[in-house]
Each structure stands twice: as C-alpha cells, then as structure tokens.
Amino acid sequence: MIPLYNNKTIRSIEAEAFVYGDSFAVMMRAGKAIAQQAILMTKNDNRAILIIAGPGNNGGDALIAAASLRETGRNVRAVFLGNIACLSADAKKALAHGKPIFNDFADDDYALAIDGLFGIGLARPLDDTYKETVHRLNALSCPVLSIDIPSGINGDTGAAAGKAVYATRTITFFAAKLGLYTGDGAQAAGKVVVERLNFQGNATPCGFLLNDDDDLNLRQLQRHKNTHKGNYGTLAVIGGATGMVGASVLATRAAVRLGAGKVFALSLANPVPLLDWSMPEVMWCTATADILKTLSLQAGVIGVGMGTDSAAKRLLKTALTLPLPLVVDADALNLLAQHLPLRNLCTNRKAPLILTPHPTEAARMLGSDTIAVNKDRVHAAKTLAANYSACVILKGAGTVIADSSGWCICAAGNPGLAQAGAGDVLAGIIGALLAQTQNAEFAARAGVWLHAAAADEQAAQSGTIGLNLNTLAETAARRLNLYIENQVGD
Numbered sequence: 292m293i294p295l296y297n298n299k300t301i302r303s304i305e306a307e308a309f310v311y312g313d314s315f316a317v318m319m320r321a322g323k324a325i326a327q328q329a330i331l332m333t334k335n336d337n338r339a340i341l342i343i344a345g346p347g348n349n350g351g352d353a354l355i356a357a358a359s360l361r362e363t364g365r366n367v368r369a370v371f372l373g374n375i376a377c378l379s380a381d382a383k384k385a386l387a388h389g390k391p392i393f394n395d396f397a398d399d400d401y402a403l404a405i406d407g408l409f410g411i412g413l414a415r416p417l418d419d420t421y422k423e424t425v426h427r428l429n430a431l432s433c434p435v436l437s438i439d440i441p442s443g444i445n446g447d448t449g450a451a452a453g454k455a456v457y458a459t460r461t462i463t464f465f466a467a468k469l470g471l472y473t474g475d476g477a478q479a480a481g482k483v484v485v486e487r488l489n490f491q492g493n494a495t496p497c498g499f500l501l502n503d504d505d506d507l508n509l510r511q512l513q514r515h516k517n518t519h520k521g522n523y524g525t526l527a528v529i530g531g532a533t534g535m536v537g538a539s540v541l542a543t544r545a546a547v548r549l550g551a552g553k554v555f556a557l558s559l560a561n562p563v564p565l566l567d568w569s570m571p572e573v574m575w576c577t578a579t580a581d582i583l584k585t586l587s588l589q590a591g592v593i594g595v596g597m598g599t600d601s602a603a604k605r606l607l608k609t610a611l612t613l614p615l616p617l618v619v620d621a622d623a624l625n626l627l628a629q630h631l632p633l634r635n636l637c638t639n640r641k642a643p644l645i646l647t648p649h650p651t652e653a654a655r656m657l658g659s660d661t662i663a664v665n666k667d668r669v670h671a672a673k674t675l676a677a678n679y680s681a682c683v684i685l686k687g688a689g690t691v692i693a694d695s696s697g698w699c700i701c702a703a704g705n706p707g708l709a710q711a712g713a714g715d716v717l718a719g720i721i722g723a724l725l726a727q728t729q730n731a732e733f734a735a736r737a738g739v740w741l742h743a744a745a746a747d748e749q750a751a752q753s754g755t756i757g758l759n760l761n762t763l764a765e766t767a768a769r770r771l772n773l774y775i776e777n778q779v780g781d
C-alpha cells in the first residue's frame with residue numbers, strides 16, 4: 292500500500308526538508324526532476340516545450356525546469372502568469388533563472404506542455420483568466436505534465452475548483468497526495484510519478500492507496516484438499532424484485548465465481564424465477580423474513596434490485612437484526628436513508644456490516660447532495676462509516692473504503708464500470724468474500740480491488756466502452772487464483 296498525505300502533512304514534510312537544507316535548493320531539485328521527466332516524455336521530439344508558471348512556488352518549480360531544459364538544448368516557451376510583486380523569494384529567484392519569459396503563448400504544436408500554474412497552495416476557485424488558460428492547455432494536442440498536482444485540483448479532496456488541468460502525467464513531490472487518486476483528481480492526474488527529492492519525511496500518512504494484489508491478504512482464500520462446500524460459507528442475495536431480477540442474477544453469479552460455498556437468491560419478484568440456467572447452482576426462492584431466519588447463513592447481500600416497498604423494508608429490518616455479516620447495497624441504502632430506526636439497527640448490531648453507496652446514495656444517507664459528497668469523498672466515506680458503525684465503500688473514480696480503523700483508496704478501476712449492473716457484481720464479489728471470511732475489512736478491500744483490477748484487465752483487452760459485466764467476476768476469480776498459485780508455488 293502506498294501511504295497518502297493531505298496538504299497539511301505534505302507541508303510538514305516540506306518544513307522538515309527545509310530544516311535540512313535551504314528551500315531554494317529543494318526547488319532546484321524539483322525543477323531538475325521535472326526537466327528529466329519532460330525529456331523522458333518527449334524523447335526525440337524536438338518541437339518546443341511549453342511551460343506555464345503560476346504565481347506560487349509551483350510556478351517556481353516550472354521556471355527552474357525551463358532553465359534546466361534550455362541547458363540541455365531544448366527549445367522552451369516559458370510563460371509566467373501572475374503578479375511578480377507577490378512572488379515568494381524562491382519563486383523570484385526561479386523567475387530570474389527561467390528567462391526569457393513571456394506572458395502568453397500560441398495554441399501551437401508543442402512536444403509537451405508543463406503545467407506549473409498551481410500546486411497545493413490553490414486556495415480558491417480559479418478566476419476566468421486562469422480558467423481560460425486551463426481550457427487552452429487542455430485543448431492542446433500534446434501530452435501534459437503537471438507539476439505536483441494538476442492545477443485546479445484540491446490536494447486534500449481530489450475535487451476540481453471549477454476547472455482543472457487534465458494531465459497525461461503528474462510528477463508529485465515528497466510523497467503521494469490523496470487528491471491525485473480520487474474524484475476529479477483520479478482522472479486529471481494521469482500517471483503519477485512520486486519524486487521524493489532525496490528526502491523521506493516522518494509525517495504520519497492520513498490514508499493508503501491500494502495498488503497491488505500484495506496489499507491484501509488474498510492468500511487466506513487458498514483452498515485445502517480436505518474441505519467441502521460448508522467450509523466456504525452460505526450466502527443469501529436478497530433483492531431481485533419484479534423487473535430487477537437481473538441485479539440478483541449478476542450478484543449471485545459473481546458470488547459463485549468468487550468462491551461462496553452455497554448461494555441463495557432470495558427474490559421479491561412475482562413469480563420468482565425457477566432457475567438461472569447459466570448458473571443452476573444458485574438456489575432461487577421467495578424472499579421472506581422467515582426464510583431469511585431459517586437459512587443457516589454465513590453472510591448476506593441485501594438491496595440489489597430490491598425496491599423500497601414495505602416487503603423490502605421488512606426484509607432489511609430482519610437482516611439487520613440477525614447476527615449476520617451483511618453487505619447493504621442499492622435500494623437497501625435508500626431505505627436506510629429514509630428510516631431512522633433502520634439506521635439505529637446498524638449502529639446497534641455486532642455482526643460485520645458493509646455499506647456500498649455510490650455518491651448519490653451516499654448523499655441521501657448524509658442528507659446532502661451528490662456535488663457535496665464529491666467535493667470531499669474521503670470525508671463523506673469517513674462520516675458514513677462513523678454514522679453507521681460500518682465499513683463504507685464510496686464508489687466512483689478512486690473508490691474510497693473507510694471504517695473505524697482508517698481509510699484507503701483503490702487505485703484500480705476505469706469508467707467501463709460506469710454502467711448499470713457493475714455495482715451488483717461488486718456486491719456479489721464482496722458477499723462471497725464475506726461468506727468465506729466474515730471479515731468486513733478484508734472482504735471490502737479485496738472485493739473492491741479484484742472487481743476494479745478485473746475491469747482494468749478487460750479494458751486492456753477491449754477498451755472501456757461496453758465492458759462485459761457477464762465475465763467480470765470470472766476475470767476477478769482468475770486473477771485471484773493466479774495470485775494464490777504464484778504465492779503458494781508448486
């Protein structure tokens with residue numbers, strides 16, 4: 292896992308670094324590292340490199356990079372957009388290094404554009420002039436290298452301040468900033484390169500980035516010879532009302548693929564489908580509170596295609612009352628948002644509880660709106676985790692997973708998952724992992740990771756548009772099996 296930092300902790304690392312050396316020397320190192328990255332990105336392309344420097348030290352880094360690139364013989368167009376009188380001492384020195392400097396640029400044919408408008412000092416939404424610059428940068432046909440963080444992205448939240456640069460790559464200093472990995476920032480940053488500038492600070496990270504199979508204890512899912520289906524948990528997927536049976540089909544199939552020992556589909560449809568011919572091992576029956584109480588279950592998924600009528604509400608109440616590890620998704624989350632007594636059942640229960648809202652469901656549960664949730668996704672997930680005493684998965688670009696022990700962001704995933712049904716597959720995958728382990732933190736993190744990494748594998752083969760949800764869980768299972776095989780060896 293990669294430790295993530297907010298602006299405050301990055302500032303404390305910066306302050307520590309300045310104790311060991313003067314701040315302009317650090318800026319020089321940053322500028323040289325940017326120049327090296329620019330050379331890597333442009334290779335033998337000898338067209339000019341456009342460098343846009345803003346009014347703070349982010350701009351100072353950019354101007355040092357301009358000087359460095361000129362030293363290597365590169366043709367550079369350096370543009371400063373700000374008030375010289377307000378520059379820091381370091382940025383003023385950088386300005387002297389970066390000459391010749393212009394105050395505008397042509398929308399030309401560049402090898403690369405370097406974005407040094409704003410870094411972590413962004414303090415307010417961009418005004419019209421800076422917005423226009425960002426718009427022109429984004430319209431260029433060349434790749435864009437952002438310095439520290441794409442201009443316009445809030446380092447603490449990943450939210451864009453009205454408009455933001457969309458970079459091909461971001462070179463970020465000292466440590467990984469959380470705003471590069473979630474919300475608008477996840478898209479705007481492109482590929483992130485962390486440049487430590489020869490300094491390892493002591494600051495405590497505020498969260499973590501899941502970016503590797505090794506970040507999860509997947510090996511615990513390894514199967515042993517002398518076992519049977521009872522060792523892998525019985526899962527009930529509760530939902531699938533008339534017209535929305537497909538949600539239960541997707542979730543139950545995913546749960547079988549990810550190794551749940553037995554899977555029931557408890558459906559509110561009338562009539563209940565007899566069978567899923569493509570996955571006949573799933574047992575379909577009418578969803579009633581009695582059946583839910585009678586089945587000997589290790590985990591439940593509730594809400595997929597469930598609707599919010601009184602029968603659905605009764606089932607949710609029963610499920611929350613049982614000592615059953617539970618994944619609460621979709622309509623069940625809308626019911627939680629509407630009914631305080633159901634929410635109280637969440638906070639009073641002892642069994643593991645995972646909530647999987649997308650931003651609009653999260654907004655309903657928080658009594659706010661989707662824009663407010665996306666303005667600070669980590670905060671929204673942490674607040675919900677505290678309000679519901681649950682492990683909360685806030686879906687979207689850079690899915691956030693929060694519980695009482697902390698939070699992490701999933702680095703994998705792509706917009707191919709932005710389609711109806713992707714959440715049902717995720718709920719099924721997590722349900723299967725919960726049935727096998729009864730560990731909410733593991734099931735949430737591993738489920739989100741495997742689902743997103745499988746989507747990336749599929750997108751690498753056939754692109755993001757029309758990502759095939761029918762094979763997503765199969766891809767996730769193959770990845771899991773390969774990982775375990777490689778870990779275990781011969």
Ligand SMILES: NC(=O)C1=CN([C@@H]2O[C@H](COP(=O)(O)OP(=O)(O)OC[C@H]3O[C@@H](n4cnc5c(N)ncnc54)[C@H](O)[C@@H]3O)[C@@H](O)[C@H]2O)[C@@H](O)CC1
Pocket residue numbers: 305314315316317318319321345346347348349350352377379381408409410411412413414415416417418421438439440464
């Ligand atoms: N000083 C150094 O040696 C180092 C500086 N670094 C760089 O310094 C950056 C942080 O520098 P700063 O604190 O100067 O911050 P920024 O460079 O992000 O800019 C802050 C300046 O912009 C102004 N500003 C903020 N929001 C604005 C808006 N919406 N419209 C117009 N003006 C706005 C502020 O008043 C301030 O003058 C980092 O992101 C990083 O790039 C790092 O590279 C580490 C080394």
Ligand SMILES: [K+]
Pocket residue numbers: 349406407408409410437438439440441442
């Ligand atoms: K920037």
